[in-house]
Amino acid sequence: LTSLIQQAEEKIHHEGGRMTTQRRLVLTALENCCDHPSAEDIYEHARQSDSSINLSTVYRTLHWLEENGLVSPRHFADHRHLDRFDPLVEKSIEHAHFRCSRCGKITEFSVPQLEKIKQTYAAGHGAQIDRASLTLYGICRECQEKDNPDE
Amino acid sequence: LTSLIQQAEEKIHHEGGRMTTQRRLVLTALENCCDHPSAEDIYEHARQSDSSINLSTVYRTLHWLEENGLVSPRHFADHRHLDRFDPLVEKSIEHAHFRCSRCGKITEFSVPQLEKIKQTYAAGHGAQIDRASLTLYGICRECQEKDNPDE
DNA sequence: TTACATGCAAATTCTTTGCAACCTA
DNA sequence: TAGGTTGCAAAGAATTTGCATGTAA
Numbered sequence: 001l002t003s004l005i006q007q008a009e010e011k012i013h014h015e016g017g018r019m020t021t022q023r024r025l026v027l028t029a030l031e032n033c034c035d036h037p038s039a040e041d042i043y044e045h046a047r048q049s050d051s052s053i054n055l056s057t058v059y060r061t062l063h064w065l066e067e068n069g070l071v072s073p074r075h076f077a078d079h080r081h082l083d084r085f086d087p088l089v090e091k092s093i094e095h096a097h098f099r100c101s102r103c104g105k106i107t108e109f110s111v112p113q114l115e116k117i118k119q120t121y122a123a124g125h126g127a128q129i130d131r132a133s134l135t136l137y138g139i140c141r142e143c144q145e146k147d148n149p150d151e
Numbered sequence: 152l153t154s155l156i157q158q159a160e161e162k163i164h165h166e167g168g169r170m171t172t173q174r175r176l177v178l179t180a181l182e183n184c185c186d187h188p189s190a191e192d193i194y195e196h197a198r199q200s201d202s203s204i205n206l207s208t209v210y211r212t213l214h215w216l217e218e219n220g221l222v223s224p225r226h227f228a229d230h231r232h233l234d235r236f237d238p239l240v241e242k243s244i245e246h247a248h249f250r251c252s253r254c255g256k257i258t259e260f261s262v263p264q265l266e267k268i269k270q271t272y273a274a275g276h277g278a279q280i281d282r283a284s285l286t287l288y289g290i291c292r293e294c295q296e297k298d299n300p301d302e
Numbered sequence: 303t304t305a306c307a308t309g310c311a312a313a314t315t316c317t318t319t320g321c322a323a324c325c326t327a
Numbered sequence: 328t329a330g331g332t333t334g335c336a337a338a339g340a341a342t343t344t345g346c347a348t349g350t351a352a
Contacts (some may be wrong), residue, residue: 018306018351036248036257039342054309059342072282074248097187097225098272101281106187109272113264118287121249121260126292130252131223134285136269141277169326169331190317205334210317307350314343324333 004031004070011068022046022053026061036074096134102143155182155221162219173197173204177212187225247285253294 005027009019025046030037033045043058065071096114098107111134118129139147156178160170176197181188184196194209216222247265249258262285269280290298 013352016306020307020351022308035259052309056310056343057308060307069281072284074284074286096268098276098278098280100278107276108186109276111268113268117247117262117264117285121287122289125249125258125260126295127249127251127287127289128295129249129287129289131289132285132287133223133225134268134283135225136272136278136280136283138273138278138280138282144277144279164327167327167331171326171332173333203334206316207318207335208333211332214318304352305350306352308348310346310348312344314341316339316341318339319337321335322333323335324331326331327329 008065008068008070011070015068021050022057023061025049025053026058026065030065030071096136098136098138098140100140100143101137102139105140107140159216159219159221162221166219172201173208174212176200176204177209177216181216181222247287249287249289249291251291251294252288253290256291258291 005024008023008027011017012019012023026042028049029042029045033041037045039055039058039062042062043053043055046053046058062071066073095108096111098109099105100107114132114134118132121127122129156175159174159178163170163174177193179200180193180196184192188196190206190209190213193213194204194206197204197209213222217224246259247262249260250256251258265283265285269283272278273280
């Protein structure tokens with residue numbers, strides 16, 4: 001298993017891009033600074049090695065890494081940026097979502113295993129679980145067909 | 152099963168609040184406008200009935216509904232507001248997260264069922280799944296103990 | 303040498319807040 | 328009538344963009 005930096009280096013060169021000090025710093029921060037760092041966390045960590053690095057560079061690098069499958073963005077329910085809402089009527093069945101990364105379409109589906117997963121975590125960690133959020137990301141059938149109209 | 156508006160009406164009165172035209176419009180929009188509406192979607196939908204409604208009212212109502220368990224916020228990976236990042240090395244094991252709504256602490260855990268869930272969806276819908284994001288929300292053991300120090 | 307990347311500052315987008323006016327119970 | 332709610336406008340926060348300059352290959 002190769003490291004994040006090695007994989008990134010390979011991809012960057014493969015695309016005709018360049019490995020820079022700043023990109024190395026962002027990659028190092030991603031691995032070392034903390035679990036689930038925010039852009040700001042990464043910026044602060046990188047800053048300790050090179051105080052001239054800029055926040056926008058961190059954002060640009062993060063986007064690039066994401067597009068190339070080297071980081072996975074996570075969206076936790078903080079207080080800010082609550083993007084989408086589902087109305088809830090009491091005891092409505094828990095559902096999950098699929099989101100197409102190409103066209104953005106969101107599809108709901110039910111996941112019988114979810115209840116069990118919640119129970120298992122609750123039992124194992126003594127936590128009280130209020131709700132679960134499961135989203136799959138990928139390419140929907142329609143978008144795949146658009147990509148390969150001949151098949 | 153009672154409707155969202157009925158449940159909201161009950162809760163509002165129970166808390167000494169008031170049912171207003173604007174709140175009714177937001178609730179109606181939540182049920183009718185589209186799946187997974189954004190605050191903006193709800194605003195636009197509500198506007199069609201009363202063009203004087205304000206976006207900040209929509210946000211305030213949405214927050215209130217969320218605090219009272221009547222809507223569930225969802226966080227999809229759009230282009231904006233990518234809050235947290237996980238580095239990914241190829242074929243790293245898929246993990247899920249628990250986030251305590253009280254203290255904000257995030258715990259990772261593995262979910263053997265995830266692989267199966269992805270495969271099932273892919274097979275059923277012809278989609279290509281790139282990654283999954285599962286987060287449980289609730290109260291962690293520590294925070295529960297703080298709430299009930301006597302038990 | 304020549305694109306590609308960067309820093310900087312300004313622009314955007316999304317969300318929240320203070321406050322006087324308004325309206326529901 | 329009284330206190331919860333609203334609209335408005337301005338403040339905040341997080342993120343993106345344009346452009347001249349710097350730099351890896």
